[in-house]
Amino acid sequence: MRNIYAWLVTVVIMTAVLLPSVAFATPESEESLLHTIEQIIAWKKQDENIAESDPLLSKPFLAHAGNTNGDWYPIGLGRIGYPDDYQAYLAVIKNNVIERYKTKDQLSDMKATEWHRISLAILAAGGDPTAVGDSNLIADGTYNRGLKTSLGAQGINGWIWGLITLDSMRYKVPDDADMTRIEVIKEIISLQLEDGGFSFYQDEAETDMTAMTIQALAPYYQSMEEFTYTQKDTGENVTKTIHTIVDEALEKLSDMQTSTGGFSTQDDDNVESAAQVLVALTLLGIHPDEDERFKKGDNSLLDFIMDYQMEDGGFVHAKTYNADNPSSLPDESNSMATEQVLYALVSLYRLENGYRTMYDFRPENPQEMKQQMLKLMEDIDDIHEHTDAKQLQQLLDTYENFPIEERSYVYNFHKLAEAATKQSIQLDLPAFSEAYEINTKGNGAIAPIYQEQTAPRNITEQDVEKIDAISTPLTTEHYIDVISMIDQFEQADNKSDFEKELAQLYEYKEEMEKMEAEIQSINDMVLDQLYPFNELTSKDRDNVDAILERFNALSPYDQGKVLNYEDLKKSKTQIDNAVRAKRISWALGIVAVGLIIVVMSRIQKRRRQRD
């Protein structure tokens, strides 16, 4: 631990001259970090077939907004403040939420993490998750989630991400809420395993779950508050600070680090596990290069991660081919691996440059306070066994001048606390958990790391032309465009000049939603009325024809959204065959009857002639 502070001091002294703002990093490493981050963004654009000059948050990527594969890139982007079309992203994800809220399960029946990921993504894009349509995603997804299903219904993830989300703006939990902040914390820490780590399976520590738990507990790492609870794995009643719990988990992670400096999941070295550890460390204020626990010989965590980067800028999931995971190739950049590295590096950049942690979306503290905190951290770092009680008391006084809800940013406070306790100084400090009851609403802050971007607030002729480009026949292919354009027109200062266009856009939106419903209805009908095929008879003809007629009325793009079209074709053929067989049977039957009559009459005639 000592090394990190020595490092901090050196770096701060070195850079204080060079950089006007508070900075931890050498300009060199800062530049290369940003460079890697930019390479990642460029790769993802390429991966989505988006031109490099266009925003990543445009079609087709926006179609994923509100889904696991669509929300983490915007989180990474927003936290580094990379110029992009956040407005479009917000419009689409909010629309996605509003549509999903019309269903019984809202965002999900069992998975609270749907609320968490979406809330964090909205904050990262500069939006407010407490006001999405008429819904408050923070209330529904965290402290009141239990009114429908327990946060923990999906396992430890639900608790972890619930706490991260609740603390993302230090949201206030109302008095009549279903669950308090402390209750959520206790649920998490009660799941610590005997080995010090955490696991989805509840048997032995896993890298990812241990790292994510540390991420959730990070805002409490420097708090003196003690928690009394029953540890489920051992059945023991314990009283611990979060500091102790996190240190135990860090110890376990250090044990789990491989000789290559990396981490594995089930014996497979992979970059995502390492990325999660990097996020965990940075949220605690620990730089991985400066902590002996996370270096293995010459191999560091960062070197390990950077080793996974490909020529094209993306990252591979694992370096060795795994037959059980055939689509993740050791020589092909992988989207999920890359997105996790993206936000891990962003998190490191934020630490190095003195910004708020990755999952703290509140506006930045004033520079003056940041400087004072840095100074205090330096002084704490200088504490040695001969530092006298008076000096310690002075440092404590400085510390207590900071608002309680900002004290988590004095990353090395526990060193001071320990020294003070040794000198029998009484510490009576308030718990962080109580002080985090701050905001009830508000937009997430986009870091001003890149030049602040101002979206055009005026509608131009070009924007109007974009509407014409959609034109008819309408298909759902342009739904995303319409959603983001509606938002753009609604927000524009000259909105009143374009009422006709806006009305047109709303009409498109409505029609496209009808098409979507039609596709869904066809899917349901196919499932409901056509199966099982071998029982289809000519009596089902009208049904099949009706479905087919509706199918044919769709544009080719929307036809592609009908599931198992082959089955529809099969039904049609089967019915046609049945009908044809019936017709042929009738025709032949009539011929047969006719012939019988002819033959009979001829026989009769012959008899008569014989007579």
Add this chain to the structure above:
Amino acid sequence: MKKDLLVVAFILFIVGWLVTGTKIQSVEEYYLTHIDEITEDSETVTLEIRSDTVLDAMDKLKPGLEKYVEPDGEILKKTEYVLRSGDTAFDLLDRATRHHRIPVEYQGADYNIYNSIYVQGINYLYEFNCGPLSGWMYKVNGEFPSRGVSQYELQDGDEVEFHYTCDVGRDLVGYIRQSKKVGN
């Protein structure tokens, strides 16, 4: 007289046709409508879907789902299906459940690191419905493949089973712990 016999023969032929129900179809039509019919030359696989583990963990089951729990644990009894070329375990599940009108819900392949479709629910029984460690797992020839269900290509004679577990597989016969990437 000869002419009459000929006509009678023709009539018998028509009657025979109608009685045996022979259909007139083009080769393509025949192939399309008979693709799933098992013949002597067909390559086949079997599928079985079970939820026995829930019966031993009814206390963990989400309230309201009791009515969907099959009393004998059997959602689909072991049934033989034609193996179409390139069929994965998911294709088989999809086709069979549609045929029997068993509702299935799944998440697309681009949502997880394994690039595989992930089966969330079968017959109203979803992941996490029977505790945080519950969900659907599958077996082929008695073993649990660790690759995704839409990444597993089937071969002639494979026996596929889908089982609901309430304890990440530890409550299933033949289970050995394997990697499972969790996330959100």
